[in-house]
Amino acid sequence: MTKQASCDIGLIGLAVMGENLALNIASRGYSIAVYNRTTSVTDAFTADRGKQPNVVGCRTLEDLVAALKAPRKVMMMVKAGPAVDQLIATLTPLLSKGDVIIDGGNTLPSDTDRRTREVEASGLLYIGTGVSGGEEGALKGPSLMPGGSKAAWPLIQPIFQAIAAKVGPKGDIPCCDWVGPRGAGNYVKMVHNGIEYGDMQLICEAYWLLKQAAGLSNDQLAKVFDTWNRGELDSYLIEITRDIFTARDPGTNDYVVDKILDKAGAKGTGKWMSQLALDMGVPSTLVTEAVYARCLSAMKDQRTRASRVLVGPDMHNRGDTHLFIEQVRQALYASKIASYAQGFVQLAAAAKENEWQLDYRSIAMLWRGGCIIRAQFLERIAEAYDAEPNLENLMLAPYFQKALADSQSAWRHVIASAATIGVPVPGFMAALAYYDGYRHERLPANLLQAQRDYFGAHTYERTDKPGTFHTEWLDLRRPVG
Numbered sequence: 001m002t003k004q005a006s007c008d009i010g011l012i013g014l015a016v017m018g019e020n021l022a023l024n025i026a027s028r029g030y031s032i033a034v035y036n037r038t039t040s041v042t043d044a045f046t047a048d049r050g051k052q053p054n055v056v057g058c059r060t061l062e063d064l065v066a067a068l069k070a071p072r073k074v075m076m077m078v079k080a081g082p083a084v085d086q087l088i089a090t091l092t093p094l095l096s097k098g099d100v101i102i103d104g105g106n107t108l109p110s111d112t113d114r115r116t117r118e119v120e121a122s123g124l125l126y127i128g129t130g131v132s133g134g135e136e137g138a139l140k141g142p143s144l145m146p147g148g149s150k151a152a153w154p155l156i157q158p159i160f161q162a163i164a165a166k167v168g169p170k171g172d173i174p175c176c177d178w179v180g181p182r183g184a185g186n187y188v189k190m191v192h193n194g195i196e197y198g199d200m201q202l203i204c205e206a207y208w209l210l211k212q213a214a215g216l217s218n219d220q221l222a223k224v225f226d227t228w229n230r231g232e233l234d235s236y237l238i239e240i241t242r243d244i245f246t247a248r249d250p251g252t253n254d255y256v257v258d259k260i261l262d263k264a265g266a267k268g269t270g271k272w273m274s275q276l277a278l279d280m281g282v283p284s285t286l287v288t289e290a291v292y293a294r295c296l297s298a299m300k301d302q303r304t305r306a307s308r309v310l311v312g313p314d315m316h317n318r319g320d321t322h323l324f325i326e327q328v329r330q331a332l333y334a335s336k337i338a339s340y341a342q343g344f345v346q347l348a349a350a351a352k353e354n355e356w357q358l359d360y361r362s363i364a365m366l367w368r369g370g371c372i373i374r375a376q377f378l379e380r381i382a383e384a385y386d387a388e389p390n391l392e393n394l395m396l397a398p399y400f401q402k403a404l405a406d407s408q409s410a411w412r413h414v415i416a417s418a419a420t421i422g423v424p425v426p427g428f429m430a431a432l433a434y435y436d437g438y439r440h441e442r443l444p445a446n447l448l449q450a451q452r453d454y455f456g457a458h459t460y461e462r463t464d465k466p467g468t469f470h471t472e473w474l475d476l477r478r479p480v481g
């Protein structure tokens, strides 16, 4: 029987993330009412993992609402998109002024912008929060990136900060803090995912270079990644990659990773970051190359046919293997810096466009633990924004300036080697092109402007005087001597 108005929070949607978040909330001493559209899922959960005093199973949304203390807090963990709008429409008449609706899905920031306005117009409060860390993170401590109705933050802060991952010297700093209004929290989560795409692509390129070009075995790869995980590259993604190289099929004793089809999937959050970057004219090239690399990998049948026709060099690096491994490590670290720099540049551009006041040091600390891109490296980013809150680009921070300067010889060698032996490294190449493009005062865009003006009279600015100009190129052109 549902206890009346006794639960601290309600949660709708008992799929992997919802179920584990509910257990995390209950494990911190909060009482939670849970509901799933398919009643048997609710029943199975409350008869098994959710069979505990702090968890109240509800068979209807009305029961769930009746089970909540005022002001009510209802968290939706359902598939992003129309289902969220439908659920909001069903919930709104059941709730009272000042109650809070929370969306914990990977939601397009503009959807949360709209929903915040719509829900607030009904007298309710709305939160769109990023939730990062996968199944384990949801259960033991995710990174949470809440945004929306600021008035709702004090109502959910205690529960959210209780369940979040903790970092800091005493392990007591929650990876959860207020991000900003409307879709700001979902935007930060989307950029997290875009950086995640970039990180994963760069790691895959490093793997392919070491395996194909340097001929490392999976055991050797596991040892390399284990060593890397104890240095500057210390991170969740490096750690799980190490583990992946050790995993063998129980039946055949083959390495599982060698049996996985090389066709990447994607739910779309990385693509959103790339699309929104293009809309703002912000060069987020790493996430874009990572998205396209996934698209190219998915063209497996075409690639198989092409592999029988298109020729290239044999993919073997004939240099010193140990030196090459270290050079790849440096190239990976330098490329990672460029990738995170792009992510924070895009956040700043979005903040300006949306009139958000984002705290970049705080965002770096939100990502320090619990989330998929969690890494020691984020301490360095937090320190950089601590020292200079209005840092124009992470690459300009003294620590990263030096890291890039120290790594670039190896970075360039690895990319040159990859090009020479025919190993595709679009992420490494995009990162270096961004670094070289950003650090040069002069670029060849003067010629591009001349071309645009020649065929389209699009005009150009000059370096020697202000104004915009057009040249009658056909009058000025001369025969080549």
Ligand code: 6PG
Pocket (backbone or CB within 6 Å): 106, 131, 132, 133, 134, 193, 196, 265, 266, 267, 268, 269, 270, 371, 372
């Ligand atoms: C996280 C993850 C998660 C994401 C998966 C799958 O922060 O826990 O980013 O939100 O959905 O990583 O994403 P793709 O299918 O787009 O790779």
